[in-house]
Amino acid sequence: MVAGIVIHLNDPEVIYTGTQDGLYRSANRGNSWERLTYPKTGASPWTFMFRPGDPSLMYLGTALGEIYxxxxxxAPS
Structure with missing residues (x-):
């Protein structure tokens, strides 16, 4: 189940989605996906937001109420 999805503000090729299995990132408009290693707690990513005016700052909220x-x-580091 997909719980949240967001397209990067400055690069529409980049998409993030949260599922019951974790956080995924696509660098090519969804043609392929890579699983990211956070959140570490195993909580399902629920919602995403880029800071207005600063797309390098992204927030992620989980189903358990955690915020990253x-x-x-x-981007993966």
Whole structure:
């Protein structure tokens, strides 16, 4: 089940989605996906948001109410 989806503000090729299996990122408009290694708690990603005016700052909320912040636009590090 997909719980949340967001398209990067500056790069429409990049899409993030949260599922019961974790967080996924596509760099090619959804043609292929990579599973990211966070959140570490195993909580399902639920919602995403880029900070208005600063798309390098992305927030992720989980089904358990946890909030994570990425300072590199959610890119894998």
């Amino acid at each position: 912040r990425s300072t590199n636009g959610g």
